[in-house]
Amino acid sequence: MNKIDVKNITKVFGKNPKRAVDMLKQGLKKPEIFKKTGMTVGVNQADFHVKEGEIFVIMGLSGSGKSTLVRLLNRLIEPTSGEIHIDGQDITKMNKQDLRQVRQKKISMVFQRFALFPHRTILENTEYGLEIQGMGKDERRKKAMKALELVGLKGYEHQNPNELSGGMQQRVGLARALASDTDILLMDEAFSALDPLIRKDMQNELLDLQSDMHKTIVFITHDLDEALRIGDRIALMRDGSIVQVGTPEEIMMNPANRYVEKFVEDVDMSKVIVASNIMIRPETILIDRGPRVALQLMRDEGISSIYAIDKGKKFLGIISADDALDATKTGKSCREIVKEIGTVKPDTLLNDLFEDMNHSPVPLPVVDDEGRLRGIVKRAEIIAALSGDQDALNGNEVKL
Amino acid sequence: MNDHLLPKIPLGHWIDLFIQFITNNFEGFFGQIASGLAGFVELLVTAFEFITPIGFIILFTAIAFWRRGWGVALFTLLGLALIYDLGYWHNAMQTFSLVVTSVVLSIVIGLPLGIIAGINNTFKSIITPILDLLQTMPSFVYLIPAIFLFGTGMAPGVVATIIFAIPPTIRLTNLGIRQVPEDLVEASESFGSTTMQKLFKVQLPLSMPTIMAGINQSIMLALSMVVVASLVGAPGLGADVNFAVTSLRTDIGFEAGIAIVIIAIMLDRISQNTRSKKQ
Structure with missing residues (x-):
């Protein structure tokens, strides 16, 4: 509405x-x-x-x-x-x-230059809106104190505005606006x-x-x-x-x-673009398949590891080609050889992706809040996006 | 214009007619005001006499100490004692009562007018030239219609004094209201204040120092005017000065003059707002 x-x-x-x-x-x-x-x-x-x-x-x-x-x-x-x-x-x-x-x-309002009343204490400033409404003293004091607590100014209520720093004064401005609820x-x-x-x-x-x-x-x-x-x-x-x-x-x-x-x-693009803007489709394998299938898929795509998921698309980890080869000899299942790795969220900022990238042996899996694998992010895409290359973006629309 | 190119505009005659008209039609009304004013001044004089010179001196020394500290308190003590010693106490009390009456009425009338001027631009542009006129017109001139309307004695003195003393209170109240930062007024409005709430909770408290400066000036003007008002029969130290001038008595002239100066300095220091109580 x-x-x-x-x-x-x-x-x-x-x-x-x-x-x-x-x-x-x-x-x-x-x-x-x-x-x-x-x-x-x-x-x-x-x-x-x-x-x-x-x-x-x-x-x-x-x-x-x-x-x-x-x-x-x-x-x-x-x-x-x-x-x-x-x-x-x-x-x-x-x-x-x-x-x-x-x-x-x-409607209540917060002002650029704080607009606190210099002849009133912090508490008296905060309760101004309530006082105007004709609320009783005890009740409005209580509400004003609550608002001050909310903005972290408990203990300052009897000071005057000019005794506070700019940041604190604006907290009072905010508290004054919040007090009216x-x-x-x-x-x-x-x-x-x-x-x-x-x-x-x-x-x-x-x-x-x-x-x-x-x-x-x-x-x-x-x-x-x-x-x-x-x-x-x-x-x-x-x-x-x-x-x-x-x-x-x-x-x-x-x-x-x-x-x-x-x-x-x-x-600064690194503060705007998030993982889901640059992720690409990963090669995946259902965990219930055998290691031979995994090996075959990797061979076909020319990759050395593959992302394992279950039927609900839930991300489980990666299976490397070496492990899969071993498993075909020892008879282990994919569940036994899957390795957990670090993941990122769809709304992780480009800036923060860098750090995770450095610690990951493979492209970063992007996993949503439900644990589902949404895509992967490669180093090359991160750098391209940072340099302002629009082609690196996949056109996904994501909330900041 | 002696060459009679233009006929003389009978401005003086018109004003005469106007005053006559008022006198003829509202005599009872002005008579009542006159007796009311005189009664109030007399009441104050009686009150000051009642608390005795010692009581008065102690009271004002205490006020001076409370308002400004030791220096002004000491001056007040010695100054008032000197007035008593020279034998001008009764007349000083009359002058003092005249000033207090005039100033109180100046504030009662001037403060609301100043507030309206501070809020309303149209009213301000109407009242500004009137205030200019009041302040530049030689003060003796007010005494003439005052006599017609209020007779002689206390009342015309008080009225003339109010007219002479009121402009600074109006002007500085207006200024004080207008000096309140715009965003504070906006803040007050944004929370849904009524005009009165805005006035009493934000604008007036914040313009208090400026308003007090105006009242201080009004007090000083009132004191200078009650001396002039002795010309229409207002009693007090002014009457002493008047007598001294007309009979060439240097001694009385200076003694009464010094008494006036002492009261003036005392009132000025007490009413000055140098120490802001809240930061």
Whole structure:
């Protein structure tokens, strides 16, 4: 189900926004409209949806309208035209009171520069949303403490915001948003003001929290690496328009236009491509067959070992040509000579495949969570993919 | 324009007519305000006299110590003792009561106006030229209509003082509200605050230092104006100065003048907000 449905939303800053909206409908672009009318197009007819429980990343350079777009979602900025449905309700038509209810119960927000209240302690900051709702002191304290615990700030509740480091301040920002227990989290460049190491920690922590909470998160960023790391889906913005929406893979592999391509080309491929993107079909043998069959198969294919599976495609290990030859003399079955080896998962990153490759005598078997053999990864494919060779990719679509 | 190319616009006459109109039609209303104001000031004077000079000196030395520490406390102690010693205590209390009344009313009226100006751009653009006018008009001019509306004595003095002293409170409250960082206001709104919750939980607490600076300026202006207000019969140290000027008495002039300076410095230091209590 779609948690947020954005239909044709437009925001124009200026004296006569309706006129600019008409020009946008005629297909004029942001720079032309600015030249002709002096009005700034913030968001141009954006159309997208956010599914319940996903992290939806809106990415773009500064001035692309992404911060405006996220503020339209809770009407911190009033849209010029279009509709925004949250749980099926069009918030653009709501009166002030209903809108406040939505902000209190359904959407909370985390800000780029933390936006903590300097005159309130960490605890008082965290309970702000609940206090606004008129919740009693004891109850809201309890909830705020829980939220602080969740982000690892227990023990800091009586400090003031300026006594905390940037990373910790943003944890408070996150706790404040979590305390209201809303379904939707808007995160406006929430980690952009943090230094790179802390930023990575926070990204991981957000993913950890998300795996328990299953919130619907709209995350704004200008950093593609961040978008790829945390996004279930990514929307790319330019000049107020959404240029492409897709999973990280779709955006990486099939950039919609030159703009997206340029964005994408600097990305480190080793952090995007996973085992299932480059695996190939292995030669396999059913474990119940005899060693002679195994030997024959290996001879036919010109290989020195073969991957053994059972009827359920479950991976058991490898059988080497030498062992198979011995077995034909001693009368052992395949089950007795199969050797276990290390495996990788379909979503293992290219980067991590290297390490495993070095320890493996044969191409790495790719085994899914149910233990089934999905394919194998050869050293040559890893290197080809790293060098940016598109031919090394098998066209598999995989979630990051 | 002596050459009579243009007829003189009877601006003064119009204002005259306006004041006459108000006086004729609202005399009772203004009379009540006048007696209310005078009554309040008298009440304060009585209260200050009731706690005796010793009590007053101890009270304000304590306040000075609490607000600013030893230095200001010592100054307050010695300064007030000097006023008592010179024999200006009663008049000083009258001046003090006039200032307190005017400042309290300036805050009661000015703070809401400043808040509205800080939130509403239209209101701000209306009130800004009015404040400019109030601040640049020579202060004596206010006394003339005040006499017509409120008679002589305390009331016109208080009213003229409020008009003269109120602009900094309005201006700096407006400024303080507008200086609150945009993202804090956004954060407050994003959690579903009402306008009032936003105001009282975020905007006002954060603009307090600026608002206090405005109130401090209003206090200083009020003190300078209650002296001028003696021209319309407001009692106190101003009346002493006025008497000294008209009868060329250097001694009384300086003694009363010094008493005013002492009260001015005391009030200024006490109302200044140098030490931020919370970081």
